[in-house]
Amino acid sequence: MRNMMLIVSIALLASCATPDELGPAGDGPVIPLVNGAGATVGSLQAEQRPGGVYIRVAAEGMAPGDHGLHLHAVGRCEGPAFQSAGGHWNPAGRQHGHLNPAGQHAGDLPNLTVSSNGRGAINFLASGGPLDDADGTSLVIHAKADDYKTDPSGNSGDRIACAVISPAQP
Numbered sequence: 396m397r398n399m400m401l402i403v404s405i406a407l408l409a410s411c412a413t414p415d416e417l418g419p420a421g422d423g424p425v426i427p428l429v430n431g432a433g434a435t436v437g438s439l440q441a442e443q444r445p446g447g448v449y450i451r452v453a454a455e456g457m458a459p460g461d462h463g464l465h466l467h468a469v470g471r472c473e474g475p476a477f478q479s480a481g482g483h484w485n486p487a488g489r490q491h492g493h494l495n496p497a498g499q500h501a502g503d504l505p506n507l508t509v510s511s512n513g514r515g516a517i518n519f520l521a522s523g524g525p526l527d528d529a530d531g532t533s534l535v536i537h538a539k540a541d542d543y544k545t546d547p548s549g550n551s552g553d554r555i556a557c558a559v560i561s562p563a564q565p
Contacts (some may be wrong), residue, residue, distance in 0.1 A: 400555045402480040428536070430453060431475030439534060447522040454516070454536065454556065457509045463541035463551025466502030466521060471533015472557035480557055481535040482547065484526070492544040503549075506540050531563035 428437035437454035453465065469481035484502030485489065492498040501522070509515035526532035536556040541549030 410472050426558045426560065428452070428534075429472060429474065430456075430556050431477070435472055436556050439558050439560070441526065441534075443526075444520065447520045448526055448532070449518070449520050450473070450560075451518045451532065452507060452516060452536075453514075454507060454509065455514045457513050457515065457556070458538075459509050459511045459513065459537070461506040461540035462515070463507050463536070463537035463539065463549055463556070464504040464507045464552075465500075465535050465541070465548070465559075466504065466526065466560075467533040467535050468502070468530055470533055470562040472533055472559050474557075477533075477535055477554040477557040480535055480554070481530070484532055491546040492542070493540075494544040494551055495546065498544070498546075503541075503543070507536060516551075517518045526561050528561075529564045531559065532557045532560040534560055 423440045423442040425438045425440055427435045428439055432438045436456045439450060439452045441448050441450045450562055466484040467480035468484045471479035473479040483500040485500040490497035491500050491503060492505060504521060505519060507515045507517050521527045536549035538555050539552035541551040543549055
């Protein structure tokens with residue numbers, strides 16, 4: 396029941412809340428979001444709060460439509476394919492997706508919707524604990540929408556943008 400409540404909470408926060416409803420991101424640094432060529436295509440802010448990590452994402456210059464958005468297990472964003480970010484952040488060893496009965500990864504997030512002008516923004520609270528372990532954490536945007544059920548990545552396609560939330564420790 397608790398997992399179901401978290402799923403509903405994340406979905407509602409991401410799809411219905413305005414930035415003012417979730418409050419300001421605070422004094423956290425603005426982190427660049429880069430594409431495979433290393434160009435900045437947006438930014439994010441992440442702040443530890445009670446119940447999880449509050450994240451704001453703003454993207455631009457992307458193809459219109461829905462894009463999978465995930466927290467990845469390693470704090471590295473080496474283009475062009477961002478494989479250095481590792482798999483989804485999944486400390487509990489679960490399956491992928493909010494709709495998967497065996498799911499969900501802690502790094503499974505709501506889709507980012509990009510409008511016809513190439514811009515998209517989303518705010519959400521990601522539950523599951525702090526993101527500053529020794530491997531660090533990255534946020535990755537995928538080329539296609541996440542179907543919220545197919546393991547391991549919701550059929551969301553290639554990794555097209557990445558931001559290091561917490562860098563891997565050397």
